Amino acid sequence: MHFLWKNLVRSGSVVTPYLRRSFSENLPVLTLYTKEQCSLCDDAKEILQKFSKKFVLEEVDITAPGNEEWKQLYQYDIPVFHFNGKYLMRHRVDEKLFQKKLEEKSII
Template identity: 35%
Template sequence: MDIVFYTRKKCSLCVDAKNILEILQNDYPINIVEKDIDTNEEWTEKYGLMIPVIEIDGEIIQSGLVDLFVLEEKIKSKLL
């Protein structure tokens, strides 16, 4: 399963979210597709105030402060 991770440089919440995704990647068959919003004007406009943003199947699962347990439950439900 692909998880799209919208991020940007110098974002401490993004670093925390990436660590959570990498932890979950050890237990679930997920592929992290990282997208730096500063490389795309549309992403910057859409997600600039929300990052980090985690999206699965076109649905925003979490943004801002990412919670490991909430994200894990969502991943589990998508894998079933």
């Protein structure tokens, strides 16, 4: 677990306080590919607040050193969301889709 935490921080990711808790609770991880001054990203985080105890939010700043691949891939599409490592959605939060994914993981 320490290894994962260290790699997330080193890769330019910002991990919410829920990450440490999730290791013991086995919560799903929603990765948000973002950057500074992204109003759609801010809107998405606000919407996701109501689900905050049901998942871990990992934010990856695509402009951070070491994240050039993500920047190349998503620079015109943020926010982009991956659920447990797989692409889920982009631009806006689809609450119904996200809730369905959480239900599949028996979180809701």
